[in-house]
Amino acid sequence: MSTANTKTxxxxxxxxxxxxxxxxxxxxxxxxxxxxxxxxxxxxLLASKIGGLATAQETSAAIKEADVIIPAIYFNSxxxxxxxxxxELEGKIIVDVSNPIAPxxxxxxxxxxxxxxxxxxxxxxxxxxSAKLIKAFGTLGAGSLVNAAFTIPERKVLFYASDSTNSNQxxxxxxxxxxxxxxxxxxxxxxxxxxxxxxxxEFGPLGKTVTLEEVKRQLTHS
Numbered sequence: 001m002s003t004a005n006t007k008t009x010x011x012x013x014x015x016x017x018x019x020x021x022x023x024x025x026x027x028x029x030x031x032x033x034x035x036x037x038x039x040x041x042x043x044x045l046l047a048s049k050i051g052g053l054a055t056a057q058e059t060s061a062a063i064k065e066a067d068v069i070i071p072a073i074y075f076n077s078x079x080x081x082x083x084x085x086x087x088e089l090e091g092k093i094i095v096d097v098s099n100p101i102a103p104x105x106x107x108x109x110x111x112x113x114x115x116x117x118x119x120x121x122x123x124x125x126x127x128x129x130s131a132k133l134i135k136a137f138g139t140l141g142a143g144s145l146v147n148a149a150f151t152i153p154e155r156k157v158l159f160y161a162s163d164s165t166n167s168n169q170x171x172x173x174x175x176x177x178x179x180x181x182x183x184x185x186x187x188x189x190x191x192x193x194x195x196x197x198x199x200x201x202e203f204g205p206l207g208k209t210v211t212l213e214e215v216k217r218q219l220t221h222s
Contacts (some may be wrong), residue, residue, distance in 0.1 A: 001179060005032055007032070007177070008011070008067050008170045008173055008174060009032075009034070009065060009066045010026065010031070010032075010033055010034065010066055010067070010068045010069075010070060010174060011033070011034040011035075011036060011057075011063055011066035011068070011069050011070065012033060012034070012035055012063065012064040012070045012072055013036045013037070013063070013069065013070065013071045013072065013073065013081070013092075014036075014037060014071055014073040015035060015037045015039075015042055015043060015046055015072070016073075016142075016143050017142035018072045018097055018138070019035075019070070019072030019181065019190045020095075020104060020142075020218060021048060021145035021146045022137055022145065022178060023035055023046065023050060023054060023072060023073065024050045024146070025145065025146075025150075025177075025178035025179050026053075026174065026177050026178050027050045027051050027053045027054050028037050028149070028150065028178075028179065029150075029176070029178055029179055030053070030139055030177070031053065031135055031174070031176035031177035031178070032053040032054070032055070032129060033053065033054050033055075033058075033198060034054075034055055034057050034060065034062045034066055035054055035055065035056045035057070035062070035114075036045050036056070036057055036059040036061075036062035036125055037059075038059075039059065040056065043056035043057075044056040045127050046107050057061070059085070060085065060088055063085055063088040063089060063092065064088050064098060064142045065203070066092070066094065066172065068092070068093045068094075068095060068170055068171070068174065069092050069093070069094050069095065070094075070095040070097060070137065071094065071095075071096075071097075072097055072126060073099045073122075074079065074098065074181050075098035075099065075101075075112070075119050075170065077111075078096070078098060078119075078123055078131075078140070079102035079126055080124075080125075081098060081132040082127055082128055085128075086128040086129075087128075089127070089128040089131050090128050090129050090130050090131060091130045092128075092131050092132075092133050092136070093131070093134060093136070093164075093167045093171070094127055094132065094133050094170065095117060095133075095135075095136050095137060095165070095174075095192055096120055096123050096133055096134070096135050096136075097136065097137040097138035098119045098123075098138060099119060099138055099196040100112050100113040100117075100119040100122075100193050100195070101196050101197075104210070109196065110202065111196075111197065112160065115192045116192070117192070118135075118188075118191045118195050118198075119135075119191070119193060119195060120133065120135040120161060120188045120192070120195070121188055121189060121192070121193025124163070124188045130161075132164040132167050133160070133162075133163075133188060134160060134161070134162040134164070134171050135160060135161040135162070135188060135191040136158065136160035136161075136171055136174075136175065137158065137160075137161070137175075137178075138194070138195065139158060139160075139194040139200065139202060140158065140202050140209065141158045141194075141199050141202055141203065144156075144202055145178075145211050148209040149178060149179030149180060150178075150179035154180040154181075154211040154212070154213070155179065155180055155181075155211070155212075156180055156181065156209040156210065156211060157180065157181045157183045157209075157210055157211065157214075157215050158175045158178075158180035158182060158196065159184075159185050159194040159200050160172075160175065160182060160183070160184060160185070160194070160195075161184070161185050161186055161187060161188055161189075161190045161191040161193075161194060162184070164187050168184060169183075172184075181211070181212050183212065183215055185200060200218075206218070
């Protein structure tokens, strides 16, 4: 049986609600995680809060040590992040959790990219050399990432999209460790379906978290 030390090394960069939820779930699932933030004290405090499998490091060091990088930061900040850490990110698997949205002034949200564009597709064209982009973890809101993890008897599904099928095993390991059932929807060109307003996003027509059986029924009738 594998231990936390033999599993995929993952670094979460940015510790807002989404980053904190992913980190806490991974530790609960016996998966070690490296935490980094512009506020180093915040990373240290969160690592202390969620337990011994979490460690805090400076961002550059965290990226270098990990195999999978989850920058839990806003879509508009990701291009700058890629440029700043271009060398460190070479050859890494980058998990995009972002949604390209902003407040619409009426209490809701609007897309800030083209209606047929997705954050996943846009970012896949600007990632550092030899890095691979996977879309995951942003299909649920922070509340559901916390409250819908590790459900029994059936786990809730967490969708992901990727062009690099060689990386799917590592992503599915992380999704499973974080308390969800992984479901591959296809390549990055399908990421629009799992971003906000997409048909497989919690805040789109799906409207809720779902089990694997519910997904199969949904896809059969779509």
